[in-house]
Amino acid sequence: GVEIVRLSRLVGKDEADAAKSAMQDGTAKIVVGTHAILADDLAFDDLALVIIDEEQRFGSEQKAAMRTLADGVHILTMTATPIPRTLQSGFVGLSDLSIIATPPNRRSPVKTRVGPFDDAAVRDALAAERARGGQSFVVCPRIEDLEPMAAKLQALVPEQTTVTLHGKMKPDEVEDAMLAFAHGEHDVLLATAIVESGLDVANANTMVVCHADRFGLAELHQLRGRVGRGARRGHVLLTTEADRELGEHARSRLEALEEFSTLGAGFDIAARDLDLRGTGELLGDEQAGHVQTIGIGLYRKILERAVALAQGQPEPDEVRPVISLGLPATIPSDYVPEPDMRIELALLLERVSDAATLDTLRVEIEDRFGPMPATLLTHFGLAELRLRCRAAGIAKLDHGPKATALSFTPAMSAVLQEAGIEDRLDDAKWSKSRLIFPAPEDDEADPLAHANDLLDRLAAVMPAAEESDEA
Secondary structure (H helix, E strand, O other), X not given: OOOEEEEOOOOOHHHHHHHHHHHHHOOOOEEEEOHHHHOOOOOOOOOOEEEEEOHHHOOHHHHHHHHOOOOOOEEEEEOOOOOHHHHHHHHOOOOOOOOOOOOOOOOOOOEEEEEEOOHHHHHHHHHHHHHOOOEEEEEOOOHHHHHHHHHHHHHHOOOOOEEEEOOOOOHHHHHHHHHHHHOOOOOEEEEOHHHHOXXXXXXXXXXXXXXXXXXXXXXXXXXXOOOOOOOOOOEEEEEEOOOOOOOHHHHHHHHHHHHOOOOOOHHHHHHHHHHHHOOOOOOOOOOOOOHHHHOHHHHXXXXXXXXXXXXXXXXXXXXXXXXXXXXXXXXXXXXXXXXXXXXXHHHXXXXXOOHHHHHXXXXXXXXXXXXXXXXXXXXXHHHHHHHHHHHOOEEEEEEOOOEEEEEEOHHHHHHHHHHOHHHHOOOOEEOOOEEEEEOOOOOOOOHHHHHHHHHHHHHHHOHHHHXXXXX
């Protein structure tokens, strides 16, 4: 057979030393462990595959360390609710993404209710579960919340026995508490979020979550997954403080749990979490890497190009015209309050590839946010001008107080020189792949309108310019 060893803080020193020795000499073919496998004194004979279960429980540094445990190691991460960064990496092609949407046989959706903590509702929920021969979880966000809640439960359901579980207990105490509850010795397991993974008690099908607004969306879904794991339907009561008004984000999280309560809803919840939280700390001080140095737009462009090349796609030879008109083109915060959304809209405008997409984006923005302010209209005008420049083979358009210069790509420059473009435009001067036009006489002239007028004139005298190769 295949020798399997385990490593965690619950494993004794002698067993751990034997496991490390077996992994180093290749006797053990599989190790099941926690982050203990990242210990400095651990070596592998021939590590080929690392499977990270419940990946949301590991930090980015820990997951990065697992990827370097061996050269060429294959990584498989599994979770019911991928964190936003993991989900986004799948969307942009950095990792393959597979979805298992089929639930186990005989599994029923968990009934989820949200509301303020009510003694009668909690008592009824726990009593109903005990009446059908089942057990219950009561979950608190902090260890210091457990003792007051234990006293409250004693008052609400004195006929039920309670066992407590949290992360600061000794390993043998944790194991004793979990086994006692799993064996049916207690009616209620009062715990912190430590129960969100690794605990499978088919007889426990009711959960009361206290201060549910203090938990993350994915964390709440993981907690909900502890009940309804057998043939009986699970019930979850997400409670909040009765006299405390919820913030917008907390309310959105709890509403999402009620909305996505069907089996296999983890991916939908992860996508909602991505909408609520964004893809991660891309612009702040905590971001690892050089995003702040090169800017988010260039970072994403480099990332997408690298992914395409890694997938064997030809490197795109596209023109991304640079437009310099000195115009304010911003998305005001009072029009789009969410910073992530403003960044995303700016990226869409910067990377829009055709006029139809630009028109669709315009309609969607106005439909969602209302009539656009002047600075955002300028943003759209610049995006439209960028599309025209790309079609005309213009790599750069500069507008200043004395002149406007159109800098062409090498291919288009050769076409224009052969056609004698300077002779076809009376006021234009050709210089080193550039057409230079004098500034308009009216100092108050709109630079955007002036630039579009120059492109109209260019198209009129050189119709082939906009139809030629964009390279």
